[in-house]
Amino acid sequence: MRIGIDIDGVVSDSYPFWLTELNRHFGKNVTEIDDYEMHTVFDVSREAMNDYFVCNAERLLMAPLPITGAKEGIEALLKQGHEIIYVTARTPEERDVTVRWLTRCGIPHEHERVLFAGFSSKLELVKLWGIEVFIEDYQVNAKLIAESGVPVFLLNATYNQEELPEGITRCHSWAEILEGIEALNHKYHNDKKGLAINE
Ligand SMILES: [Mg+2]
Incomplete structure (x- = not known):
């Protein structure tokens, strides 16, 4: 097939690593991702979340196991x-x-x-x-x-x-x-x- x-x-x-990194970057203490829309979980704007991902793509995409x-x-x-x-x-x-x-x-x-x-x-x-x-x-x-x-x-x-x-x-x-x-x-x-x- x-x-x-x-x-x-x-x-x-990806998500456990992103959780740690996003908490650090946005100064939050989110313990669990309960929504696929990450900006909602971290209570930031969609733009802020997108910008963070674009600027840190190398690390955010290469580091996860x-x-x-x-x-x-x-x-x-x-x-x-x-x-x-x-x-x-x-x-x-x-x-x-x-x-x-x-x-x-x-x-x-x-x-x-x-x-x-x-x-x-x-x-x-x-x-x-x-x-x-x-x-x-x-x-x-x-x-x-x-x-x-x-x-x-x-x-x-x-x-x-x-x-x-x-x-x-x-x-x-x-x-x-x-x-x-x-x-x-x-x-x-x-x-x-x-x-x-x-x-
Ligand atoms: Mg997926």
């Missing part, structure tokens, strides 16, 4: 013959640092299959690239993608605790994501076989 994978909060464990199990999970998916396309909400200006981070962490990727939605829609890229299943941590994106008929695995986080509609499966680890994809892949091939028999 062609699998779309988000980066922040799915492959890169990978999410536990992400590297091994992606390696396993590739071994099983799946295709991997990264789809991030980072901007195209952050391509260089993003690809350097993936390389440094030994996370398999093809340069041209790391896509940057920036402030536009991830769903457009999902459609354009014919992505068949998506791994995401932001429930707003997850809902949009699932509504278009593409199943989503949502990696559990403090900021995505809302009840989930059909088409989205909450997972608490990469091991659970792999199990979910295996079951989906099984169904996908059986459906294909069923179609062939009926023809």
